[in-house]
Amino acid sequence: MIVLHPASLWEKKKGNVVKCGLCERRCSIEEGRRGFCGMRVNQGGLLYTLSYGNLSALESRPIEIKPFYHFYPGSTALTLSTYSCNFPCPWCQNWHISKRVEEEGRFISPEEIIRTAMARDDGVCVSFTEPTLLYEYCLELFPLAKKTGLYTCMVSNGYMTEEALRGLKEAGLDAIKIDIKGTPQGYEKFLKADGMIPWRNARIARETGMHLEIVSLMVTNVNDDEEAVSWVIDQHIENAGVDVPLHFTRYFPAYRFHASPTEIEKMEWAYNEARKKGIRYVYLGNVPGHRYENTYCPSCGAVLITRYSFQVLSINIREGRCPNCGEHIPVIMKGGG
Numbered sequence: 575m576i577v578l579h580p581a582s583l584w585e586k587k588k589g590n591v592v593k594c595g596l597c598e599r600r601c602s603i604e605e606g607r608r609g610f611c612g613m614r615v616n617q618g619g620l621l622y623t624l625s626y627g628n629l630s631a632l633e634s635r636p637i638e639i640k641p642f643y644h645f646y647p648g649s650t651a652l653t654l655s656t657y658s659c660n661f662p663c664p665w666c667q668n669w670h671i672s673k674r675v676e677e678e679g680r681f682i683s684p685e686e687i688i689r690t691a692m693a694r695d696d697g698v699c700v701s702f703t704e705p706t707l708l709y710e711y712c713l714e715l716f717p718l719a720k721k722t723g724l725y726t727c728m729v730s731n732g733y734m735t736e737e738a739l740r741g742l743k744e745a746g747l748d749a750i751k752i753d754i755k756g757t758p759q760g761y762e763k764f765l766k767a768d769g770m771i772p773w774r775n776a777r778i779a780r781e782t783g784m785h786l787e788i789v790s791l792m793v794t795n796v797n798d799d800e801e802a803v804s805w806v807i808d809q810h811i812e813n814a815g816v817d818v819p820l821h822f823t824r825y826f827p828a829y830r831f832h833a834s835p836t837e838i839e840k841m842e843w844a845y846n847e848a849r850k851k852g853i854r855y856v857y858l859g860n861v862p863g864h865r866y867e868n869t870y871c872p873s874c875g876a877v878l879i880t881r882y883s884f885q886v887l888s889i890n891i892r893e894g895r896c897p898n899c900g901e902h903i904p905v906i907m908k909g910g911g
C-alpha cells in the first residue's frame with residue numbers, strides 16, 4: 575500500500591504539472607509521475623511524498639561513524655533513513671537502500687523515534703540515504719528532539735535548496751555533514767548535477783550557525799587525483815573555512831563501481847596538502863588505526879582526541895582548550911567542557 579503524505583516546497587504550474595523545490599534538481603512532474611528521486615509523486619496536481627515515516631533503517635550508532643569528529647565525540651545517535659536518493663552515484667556504499675524505491679517500508683512516528691532515542695542515545699541523526707527526502711518528517715522530528723534535549727544532525731549530499739536548508743535549521747537542525755563528490759566536471763559526468771551547490775549550502779550552514787563537517791570520499795579514478803583534491807581543499811577554505819573539519823575517506827568497491835580501494839598514499843598526500851594550505855583539522859577515514867584518525871592541536875601538535883575506527887579512546891581537551899598550549903579547540907562536547 576502506498577502511503578502518501580502532503581509534500582512541502584513545491585508550486586503548481588500549467589496543466590496540473592508541479593515543480594518540486596526540495597532539492598536543486600527542481601523537477602517538473604506531470605500528473606501521475608514522480609520526480610527524479612522516485613519518492614515524490616504528483617497526484618491530481620498535488621505533490622505528495624512517499625518518504626514520510628517510511629524508514630529503511632533505525633539503529634543506534636556512534637557519532638564518529640557519520641563521520642562527525644567535532645560534535646559530541648564519543649556519543650551515540652539514533653540513526654534513521656528512508657529509501658532512494660536524489661543522486662545516482664554508481665559507487666554508492668548504501669546502494670541496497672538508496673537504489674530502492676520502497677512503498678511499503680515500516681512506518682515509525684517521530685514521537686516513537688524520540689521515545690527510543692531518549693532511552694539510550696544523545697541525539698538523532700538522519701543518514702544512510704539522502705536525508706533531505708525526509709524533509710516533512712524532519713520538520714516534526716527535530717522540534718521534538720530539541721524539546722527533550724537531544725541533538726539533531728544529518729549526513730547529506732548538500733543538494734537541497736536554500737529554502738529547504740533554512741527550513742531544517744529553523745526546525746532545529748544542529749549539525750550537518752556534507753559529502754563532496756569532487757570537481758564540477760565530476761558532478762556533471764557522474765551525477766548530472768551542479769557541483770557548486772553543496773559548497774553554497776556549506777556557506778549557508780555556517781552562516782546560520784549549524785555545526786558543519788565536510789567529507790570527500792576519494793573514489794579511485796574519479797576524484798583521487800591531485801588536481802581534484804586540490805580543488806576540494808581550495809573550495810573548503812573559501813566556503814567552509816579553515817576551522818571546519820575536512821575528512822578524506824577511503825572508498826571501497828560497491829554497487830556498479832569496481833575500481834580498487836583508494837590508495838593510502840593518495841589519502842596521505844591529500845591530508846598533508848590540506849594541512850599545508852591551512853586547514854586546521856583534517857582526518858583520514860575508513861583507515862582504522864591510522865594516526866590521522868586522531869585530533870591534533872593545530873598550534874602545538876599535542877594529541878587531543880585519540881580514536882580507533884569509530885571508537886573514541888581518549889579526550890584531552892580542557893574547557894574547550896588544548897591543555898598543553900591553551901589553543902581554543904572548536905569541538906562541541908557534552909556539558910560544554
Ligand code: SF4
Nearest residue numbers: 594597600601609611
Ligand atoms: S526532491 Fe529533488 S529529485 Fe526528488 S522530486 Fe524533488 S527536486 Fe526532484
